[in-house]
């Protein structure tokens with residue numbers, strides 16, 4: 001459907017070069033959709049071919065356009081030579097000289113200044129080395145979601161066999177961004193990933209227009225004809241993203257991609273197969289990708305699954321994908337076990353002990369872990385350490401508000417660097433948990449071993465009056481205290497390590 005504006009544009013285009021480009025783009029677009037259904041190695045091969053073809057085409061068009069520009073220039077100069085003086089020749093050589101190329105713009109920076117006897121040296125036009133296919137007037141759409149629409153070279157896990165593609169696609173939040181989404185910023189993309197390294201298309205969790213994007217919507221209504229250039233841009237961006245992702249297949253992946261690969265694998269490996277099922281989901285950036293993967297299951301597969309949140313942040317993540325979790329563990333009967341609990345951590349050591357707490361509701365997270373059959377912890381390689389407190393991260397210590405001075409004194413006595421977590425800028429004063437408690441962020445010098453010392457430290461902290469809970473999830477002599485059953489580590493090269 002997206003190819004239609006391109007095809008209709010063929011009729012209005014005079015330049016054979018542009019016709020050539022449009023035809024090829026349509027073919028590429030169709031091929032690209034076709035490729036989405038292929039296995040990764042095939043897709044990679046084919047997309048390399050597409051890229052080569054695309055690059056050849058672009059080079060051709062580029063030289064054709066430059067020739068055209070040169071001849072326009074000499075025509076203008078010769079007219080001027082005949083006495084038709086015009087001031088500011090350079091400014092008349094706007095890309096309108098390339099009007100046949102419609103939205104294809106060639107910026108010309110390093111062109112030598114053109115000497116003109118009447119007007120002296122002309123302002124130099126900017127000629128860039130790179131051929132660019134632009135969408136709309138620059139900046140009209142800002143940073144676009146369409147950048148993630150590129151060929152999905154890294155669809156990590158196929159949908160489970162019995163999943164119905166139709167129902168999965170029609171499920172809210174799983175639909176691919178349509179052309180109307182151009183102009184919205186994908187909420188879960190880190191800046192480093194936008195259109196650069198993250199080739200996996202993400203479902204759109206109901207984007208919220210910002211004032212600037214509201215402007216874009218207005219613009220897009222006003223310039224209906226920009227739909228076609230937007231598509232060109234989409235393919236061009238996708239091509240760039242593909243080429244970068246091909247390169248990154250051989251090198252490293254961005255943190256977001258690495259996390260997504262780990263999250264997708266963790267969900268695919270541990271999605272419960274029996275019904276009724278209970279799935280708990282924590283908070284943190286990575287959980288968005290867990291929920292994204294879960295939302296790809298069909299309605300049938302999600303039927304009779306009860307979701308459990310570990311607090312408001314986790315509820316919010318699930319709500320963005322139309323999952324409605326229960327918000328209190330007391331709604332589960334005492335016999336009910338949560339089948340799987342997906343969450344993340346700040347550091348995981350060699351024994352799979354971990355520290356956690358940036359999201360705050362540490363006590364609720366512990367209770368969910370204790371009530372779960374499997375705690376699946378998902379991290380990226382930065383968080384994998386030999387012993388805890390290696391990276392300088394703090395863990396949360398949840399305390400009653402009255403105990404603040406008492407606890408902080410005791411923690412500092414145990415060699416911790418500890419401070420009360422502030423609620424700024426949301427609230428003035430201390431951060432208050434959903435249960436009305438305060439949080440102290442505490443870090444220690446790196447522990448020497450990944451076993452005994454963890455347990456000793458955890459017991460010291462838990463033994464201080466006023467401490468409700470803390471962020472060390474471990475197993476020791478004294479029993480199991482929420483240590484993950486498995487840890488999925490997204491590695492730099494895109495592989496996923498499974499520990500435990």
Ligand SMILES: O=C(CO)[C@H](O)[C@H](O)COP(=O)(O)O
Nearest residue numbers: 284285286344356357358359
């Ligand atoms: O408290 C936690 C998990 O409940 C973690 O400390 C925290 O969420 C990690 O967040 P991110 O994935 O954004 O680094």
